[in-house]
Amino acid sequence: MTPIPLAYSLRNLWTRKLTTTLTAGGMALVVYVFAAVLMLDAGLRRALVSTGQADNIVVTRRAAASEVQSGVERTAAALIETQPEIAVAPGGARAASKECVVLIAQPKRVTGAVSNVTVRGLSESGFALRPQVRLTAGRMFRPGSAEVATGRSIAERFEGTGLGERLRFGGRDWVVVGTFDAGGSGFDSEIWGDVDQMMQSFRRNAYSSVVARLADPGRFDELKQRLEADPRLTVEVKRERRFYEEQSELLSNFIRILGLTLSVIFSIGAMIGAMITMYAAVANRTGEIGALRALGFQRRAILAAFLAEAMLLATLGWALGLALASLMQLVRISTMNWQSFAELAFSFTLTPRIVLQSLLFALIMGLAGGVLPALRAARLRIVDALRAA
Amino acid sequence: MQFLKLILRNTLRHKLRTGLTLLGLVIAVLSFGLLQTVVDAWYAGADAASPNRLVTRNSISLVFPMPLHYRDKIRAVDGVQSVAAANWFGGIYQDPKKFFPQFAIDAVPYLAMYPEYRVPEDELRAFLRDRKGAIVGRKLSQSYGFQVGDVLPLTGAIYPGNWSFTVRAIYDGAEAKTDTAQMFFHWDYLNETMKVRIPRRADQVGVFVVRIADAARSAAVSQAIDALFRNSSAETLTETEKAFQLGFVAMTEAIVVGIRIVSFVVIFIILAVMANTMAMTARERLSEYATLKALGFSPAYVAALILGESLAIALLGGGLGIACTFPVAAWFGTQTGAILPVLEVGPLTLAMQLASAFVVGAAAAVLPGRRAARVRIVDGLRAIG
Numbered sequence: 001m002t003p004i005p006l007a008y009s010l011r012n013l014w015t016r017k018l019t020t021t022l023t024a025g026g027m028a029l030v031v032y033v034f035a036a037v038l039m040l041d042a043g044l045r046r047a048l049v050s051t052g053q054a055d056n057i058v059v060t061r062r063a064a065a066s067e068v069q070s071g072v073e074r075t076a077a078a079l080i081e082t083q084p085e086i087a088v089a090p091g092g093a094r095a096a097s098k099e100c101v102v103l104i105a106q107p108k109r110v111t112g113a114v115s116n117v118t119v120r121g122l123s124e125s126g127f128a129l130r131p132q133v134r135l136t137a138g139r140m141f142r143p144g145s146a147e148v149a150t151g152r153s154i155a156e157r158f159e160g161t162g163l164g165e166r167l168r169f170g171g172r173d174w175v176v177v178g179t180f181d182a183g184g185s186g187f188d189s190e191i192w193g194d195v196d197q198m199m200q201s202f203r204r205n206a207y208s209s210v211v212a213r214l215a216d217p218g219r220f221d222e223l224k225q226r227l228e229a230d231p232r233l234t235v236e237v238k239r240e241r242r243f244y245e246e247q248s249e250l251l252s253n254f255i256r257i258l259g260l261t262l263s264v265i266f267s268i269g270a271m272i273g274a275m276i277t278m279y280a281a282v283a284n285r286t287g288e289i290g291a292l293r294a295l296g297f298q299r300r301a302i303l304a305a306f307l308a309e310a311m312l313l314a315t316l317g318w319a320l321g322l323a324l325a326s327l328m329q330l331v332r333i334s335t336m337n338w339q340s341f342a343e344l345a346f347s348f349t350l351t352p353r354i355v356l357q358s359l360l361f362a363l364i365m366g367l368a369g370g371v372l373p374a375l376r377a378a379r380l381r382i383v384d385a386l387r388a389a
Numbered sequence: 390m391q392f393l394k395l396i397l398r399n400t401l402r403h404k405l406r407t408g409l410t411l412l413g414l415v416i417a418v419l420s421f422g423l424l425q426t427v428v429d430a431w432y433a434g435a436d437a438a439s440p441n442r443l444v445t446r447n448s449i450s451l452v453f454p455m456p457l458h459y460r461d462k463i464r465a466v467d468g469v470q471s472v473a474a475a476n477w478f479g480g481i482y483q484d485p486k487k488f489f490p491q492f493a494i495d496a497v498p499y500l501a502m503y504p505e506y507r508v509p510e511d512e513l514r515a516f517l518r519d520r521k522g523a524i525v526g527r528k529l530s531q532s533y534g535f536q537v538g539d540v541l542p543l544t545g546a547i548y549p550g551n552w553s554f555t556v557r558a559i560y561d562g563a564e565a566k567t568d569t570a571q572m573f574f575h576w577d578y579l580n581e582t583m584k585v586r587i588p589r590r591a592d593q594v595g596v597f598v599v600r601i602a603d604a605a606r607s608a609a610v611s612q613a614i615d616a617l618f619r620n621s622s623a624e625t626l627t628e629t630e631k632a633f634q635l636g637f638v639a640m641t642e643a644i645v646v647g648i649r650i651v652s653f654v655v656i657f658i659i660l661a662v663m664a665n666t667m668a669m670t671a672r673e674r675l676s677e678y679a680t681l682k683a684l685g686f687s688p689a690y691v692a693a694l695i696l697g698e699s700l701a702i703a704l705l706g707g708g709l710g711i712a713c714t715f716p717v718a719a720w721f722g723t724q725t726g727a728i729l730p731v732l733e734v735g736p737l738t739l740a741m742q743l744a745s746a747f748v749v750g751a752a753a754a755v756l757p758g759r760r761a762a763r764v765r766i767v768d769g770l771r772a773i774g
Contacts, residue, residue, distance in 0.1 A: 018665075023661070026665075063481070116452075270662070273665060276409050277669070
């Protein structure tokens with residue numbers, strides 16, 4: 001079978017510029033929505049997954065959905081900290097941090113709208129447990145003082161959280177002595193201070209959670225079983241990575257399900273657009289099709305040529321849509337994570353997987369829109385087609 | 390008359406093309422309407438708020454409680470009619486995915502403050518008599534099949550342990566916008582259980598709902614309440630119920646903005662499709678338009694023909710889309726359950742759907758109409774599709 005040269009399809013698109021632009025434009029918008037949703041989801045997952053370290057564990061009260069809801073009594077925390085599986089820090093202390101996590105309502109700089117911000121009190125070893133956190137300005141808070149350090153996303157957006165500014169919560173003033181960058185992870189949306197100062201200010205007797213590093217990550221199951229079976233404790237032990245994955249599940253599912261449903265519905269619109277264009281292309285070129293058949297091109301060649309035209313249209317739409325979507329990488333989204341009830345910032349993240357997925361999506365749209373018109377073109381009888389011209 | 394007949398005939402000339410365009414319009418107008426309805430649902434709590442109700446919470450944030458004795462102090466403030474404690478329970482029914490809001494409330498004053506929750510007299514009495522009784526909304530009872538007399542087990546996430554309630558009453562909403570996907574039970578039951586399980590967490594209240602006599606004095610009363618507890622270990626923040634609800638919306642603002650943007654994207658998609666249809670149609674008929682002009686019809690008449698056809702298709706598609714919105718929104722409402730408790734297609738949504746269909750119809754005709762009006766008769770007669 002001799003195929004019809006691709007140039008034939010390409011030049012047809014080129015001749016009808018307005019129609020091509022409009023059809024591809026419709027597809028581009030659908031691809032844009034599709035890709036943007038996946039990028040948002042990827043960004044959210046990356047933020048929360050990179051929050052967890054592979055060899056860290058989080059211990060919270062059983063059935064607590066987040067650290068804020070959880071409570072671990074002082075005696076229980078001491079018991080957890082001294083488990084043999086937990087690594088020993090260079091200074092000889094345990095690589096474990098007893099933490100107090102609360103939410104404070106803080107107004108945003110630009111809009112003044114109040115949102116919940118996570119405040120985390122850490123033990124001295126807490127900083128070493130999160131190697132992804134780097135100071136960008138100032139210094140870390142000093143233990144035993146009313147000093148705090150703020151994450152990058154918080155310092156930019158919330159009042160009183162910049163370097164040198166003062167925050168008021170828990171009945172006292174806190175000085176911001178440093179800001180840190182946590183590499184796009186959830187800690188970027190937190191305020192850190194000394195755990196004992198926090199406990200006292202918030203009049204708490206129980207920690208929220210215990211975070212610790214395992215000496216040997218392979219012994220996780222052993223530790224989990226022993227702690228969860230211990231009658232003195234009502235705790236749940238999770239790997240830190242798994243813990244933060246669960247924190248993102250609700251929001252991530254919401255974004256994905258809503259976004260993908262919309263993309264599929266919208267794509268019907270774009271497919272209809274492609275179908276209208278391709279039907280018109282076939283109708284306008286009935287004479288040409290007859291001539292091509294008379295020259296000896298087979299039905300299959302005609303079918304392929306029109307399908308190729310629809311796919312080219314879709315590829316053009318994909319390129320436009322993806323270009324538009326990749327601009328979204330400059331945008332940083334900040335919203336309340338339902339699970340933790342606190343503000344979380346993350347950005348649209350374009351991954352190679354999304355590039356491929358959106359290409360596949362666009363090609364399916366082109367195929368679905370082009371197949372019926374192409375079949376009609378292929379079915380034309382030579383005599384009828386030539387007579388129609 | 391002649392003009393309208395011409396438009397109608399033109400519309401029906403390419404049945405397949407017109408049909409496809411109509412289908413696209415229906416889908417676009419329908420999804421635009423649904424998305425607007427979802428955005429409205431986000432604001433449902435704020436819309437249902439009464440100006441006579443204030444909400445007092447801990448000024449640090451909602452996760453911090455206030456001591457119970459604040460209730461009596463607030464009640465003594467001038468202008469306050471009644472006060473009810475309410476705690477967010479956050480229990481899990483069977484599976485975390487089966488989410489619905491649960492509140493522990495001071496039943497008598499709370500329900501008196503919310504006359505929009507309509508409870509049958511005898512069921513209300515049964516609920517008040519049963520310490521472990523619960524009252525659920527109509528929509529919630531339908532989603533999970535709760536009936537009066539059923540046992541409702543919850544696993545506490547904030548208040549640890551297993552909890553069990555008996556459904557004693559089902560309430561209906563006075564209006565369509567009333568949230569009937571909530572569950573209420575006795576605050577005293579929660580408190581007494583906590584006294585046994587974790588004594589330090591007893592006598593702690595999440596929010597106080599305050600009814601005031603005069604809505605115009607809400608700011609003054611709020612200030613008076615907050616002044617009572619200034620410099621205490623639990624300072625308070627009092628605001629109107631509407632402001633309190635809008636605070637929640639503001640926290641998820643990014644999502645609302647996203648949905649709004651996306652809802653306009655679908656209009657642009659269908660605009661591209663519609664404009665393409667009209668451009669192709671006009672191109673194919675260029676020689677006819679030239680003939681009309683040669684017969685003496687004005688360029689404006691030719692352009693009006695195209696505009697008329699475009700508007701006819703767009704408005705027909707828009708009308709069908711609007712008609713579909715109601716059943717689809719009703720179905721969607723049963724699917725989302727307690728997450729979007731109030732899903733009502735508002736008059737503003739309908740107006741916006743109609744307006745967007747009109748704009749699509751008009752905008753799609755601009756380029757082809759101008760081209761047809763401007764084309765020189767000679768060129769037009771020579772043109773081939």
